[in-house]
Amino acid sequence: SAxxxxxxxxxxxxxxxxxxxxxxWRGEPLDALLRDSxxxxxxxxxxxxxxxxxxxxxxxxxxxxxxxxxxxxxxAAGQRVVLQLPNIGEYVxxxxxLFRLGAQPVFALPAHRRSEIGYFCAFSEAIALVIADRHxxxxxxxxxxxxxxxxxxxxxxxxxxxxxxxxxxxxxxAEPVALPAPxxxxxxxxxxxxxxxxxxxxxxxxxxxxxxxxxASADICGLTEQSVYLCALPAAHNFPMxxxxxxxxxxxxGCVVLAPDASPDTAFALIARERxxxxxxxxxxxxxxxxxxxxxxxxxxxxxxxxxLQVGGARLSDEAARRVGxxxxxxxxxxxxMAEGLVNYTRFDDGEALVVGTQGRAISPDDEVRxxxxxxxxxxxxxxxxxxxxxxxxxxxYFRAAVHNARAFTxxxxxxxxxIVRKLPGGYLVVEGRDKDQINRGGDKVAAEEVENHLLAxxxxxxxxxxxxPDAYLGERSCAFIVPRGEAPRATEIARFMRERGLxxxxxxxxxEFVAQFPKTGVGKIDKGALRLAVSEKLxxxx
Ligand code: J2J
Numbered sequence: 267s268a269x270x271x272x273x274x275x276x277x278x279x280x281x282x283x284x285x286x287x288x289x290x291w292r293g294e295p296l297d298a299l300l301r302d303s304x305x306x307x308x309x310x311x312x313x314x315x316x317x318x319x320x321x322x323x324x325x326x327x328x329x330x331x332x333x334x335x336x337x338x339x340x341x342a343a344g345q346r347v348v349l350q351l352p353n354i355g356e357y358v359x360x361x362x363x364l365f366r367l368g369a370q371p372v373f374a375l376p377a378h379r380r381s382e383i384g385y386f387c388a389f390s391e392a393i394a395l396v397i398a399d400r401h402x403x404x405x406x407x408x409x410x411x412x413x414x415x416x417x418x419x420x421x422x423x424x425x426x427x428x429x430x431x432x433x434x435x436x437x438x439x440a441e442p443v444a445l446p447a448p449x450x451x452x453x454x455x456x457x458x459x460x461x462x463x464x465x466x467x468x469x470x471x472x473x474x475x476x477x478x479x480x481x482a483s484a485d486i487c488g489l490t491e492q493s494v495y496l497c498a499l500p501a502a503h504n505f506p507m508x509x510x511x512x513x514x515x516x517x518x519x520g521c522v523v524l525a526p527d528a529s530p531d532t533a534f535a536l537i538a539r540e541r542x543x544x545x546x547x548x549x550x551x552x553x554x555x556x557x558x559x560x561x562x563x564x565x566x567x568x569x570x571x572x573x574x575l576q577v578g579g580a581r582l583s584d585e586a587a588r589r590v591g592x593x594x595x596x597x598x599x600x601x602x603x604m605a606e607g608l609v610n611y612t613r614f615d616d617g618e619a620l621v622v623g624t625q626g627r628a629i630s631p632d633d634e635v636r637x638x639x640x641x642x643x644x645x646x647x648x649x650x651x652x653x654x655x656x657x658x659x660x661x662x663x664y665f666r667a668a669v670h671n672a673r674a675f676t677x678x679x680x681x682x683x684x685x686i687v688r689k690l691p692g693g694y695l696v697v698e699g700r701d702k703d704q705i706n707r708g709g710d711k712v713a714a715e716e717v718e719n720h721l722l723a724x725x726x727x728x729x730x731x732x733x734x735x736p737d738a739y740l741g742e743r744s745c746a747f748i749v750p751r752g753e754a755p756r757a758t759e760i761a762r763f764m765r766e767r768g769l770x771x772x773x774x775x776x777x778x779e780f781v782a783q784f785p786k787t788g789v790g791k792i793d794k795g796a797l798r799l800a801v802s803e804k805l806x807x808x809x
Pocket of ligand 1: 458459460504505508509577578579580581582600601602603604605606609625683685697700706709711
């Protein structure tokens with residue numbers, strides 16, 4: 267694996283010194299966040315899941331026992347554990363237990379299937395996989411059985427619920443033992459990249475860098491021990507985890523309420539019951555909530571406690587942004603972030619024009635945010651260009667991806683975000699588009715090449731190109747253009763084949779177009795711009 271590149275690309279020494287001197291990196295592992303809050307807020311409610319509630323003291327004590335239980339089974343510091351859980355209390359317990367142990371969670375999503383989970387387990391050389399028995403009509407134990415066959419390092423499969431032949435989550439329990447504190451400069455966990463390549467890239471975040479982004483985010487969002495956060499998005503996603511999300515709320519001594527899903531029926535009832543003050547959504551869900559609130563006579567009443575709605579993950583239209591306040595009776599905060607690091611927020615003292623029309627500005631005075639042209643030269647303020655960035659919580663390289671890193675980072679360590687952005691006075695950013703080969707399906711990122719590779723595995727597919735097409739609800743959906751080998755297969759046959767490949771549902775093409783050949787650019791590459799135009803014109807003609 268050494269040939270594939272480093273697990274963690276370190277920041278150069280001068281940056282390490284600067285970030286420490288500025289007080290960003292404090293040498294504290296992430297589990298200290300829970301330990302400290304347990305000291306300060308022992309009896310306050312930290313976590314709510316359905317009818318179950320944990321105080322800070324209870325949560326901290328349970329985490330100690332789970333960490334000891336994991337250690338007893340031979341799961342140790344520096345080992346990877348693929349974590350795939352829905353929004354349930356055990357997710358939070360397991361995350362902190364792994365942090366405390368110095369073991370490294372790989373944050374998979376409940377939507378992932380055999381293709382993704384198998385890859386995460388094999389590529390990260392995971393020693394354990396943690397799943398729920400069933401969720402959303404899907405049996406994760408069946409998935410684990412399939413994955414195990416191709417993941418030689420996988421020694422433990424831990425199941426919340428009915429474990430069948432696997433290890434029950436409740437069995438991971440032992441008298442607390444003294445564990446050496448993990449090195450705060452070390453890899454704390456692997457987050458997933460939205461990516462644009464054939465295989466999802468893994469993002470190595472350190473305790474130091476992530477802890478800083480969480481503290482600063484909690485501060486920017488005004489979190490206190492009075493804050494009640496509804497986690498309605500999948501908890502493992504970087505946004506509800508850290509911006510300021512679950513970790514930020516637990517740092518501030520507030521209360522995290524886990525929602526099993528983000529539907530208005532579920533979420534509004536929880537907001538009313540727990541007096542939720544802040545939550546985070548992707549734009550399509552924000553629109554569903556606004557529609558629901560508008561059509562419910564008691565909608566506003568249920569949301570009375572809600573002070574702040576954060577929206578991010580994909581571009582929120584100005585029109586939708588303007589309706590948040592009137593319809594939901596709370597403030598809007600736009601969040602433009604990425605699991606690789608950089609997070610931008612609109613601020614509380616920003617005027618309407620900034621909150622509605624921009625995606626905010628960076629967290630840190632030491633975030634270096636540059637907008638450049640195709641030759642990496644800075645463009646004038648207000649001009650659209652490529653966003654590149656480095657800073658105290660932005661990675662310098664992906665996990666074991668030397669070849670890709672050479673393209674994804676400049677020689678002096680700026681991360682190429684792939685976003686096309688304008689920078690306004692004060693550092694406010696407006697996301698104008700993207701130059702990465704990705705579809706942003708309402709916040710769910712789909713790497714075109716990953717889907718194309720699966721399509722190319724079908725014997726009747728000669729060539730494939732996946733592009734974004736406009737969609738009123740999700741912003742974008744995916745369209746696969748296929749050049750058939752001989753007679754075109756039926757679209758339903760392609761869909762069946764793709765499902766069998768074990769891909770997450772959101773990556774399956776929303777539309778398939780068969781063509782005799784692809785339009786080419788001057789240099790002979792597939793002209794994806796022309797394909798995007800072709801499908802959007804076709805959709806417009808039928809609208
Ligand atoms: C336009 N595009 C956006 C926005 C992200 C907080 C919030 C979001 C993420 C996230 C995150 C956008 N408007 N407001 O990690 O901590 C697109 C950009 C970006 C990519 C990153 C967080 N907010 N995007 O979405 O790693 O293209 O992180 O580069 O999933 O989402 O995706 P992801």
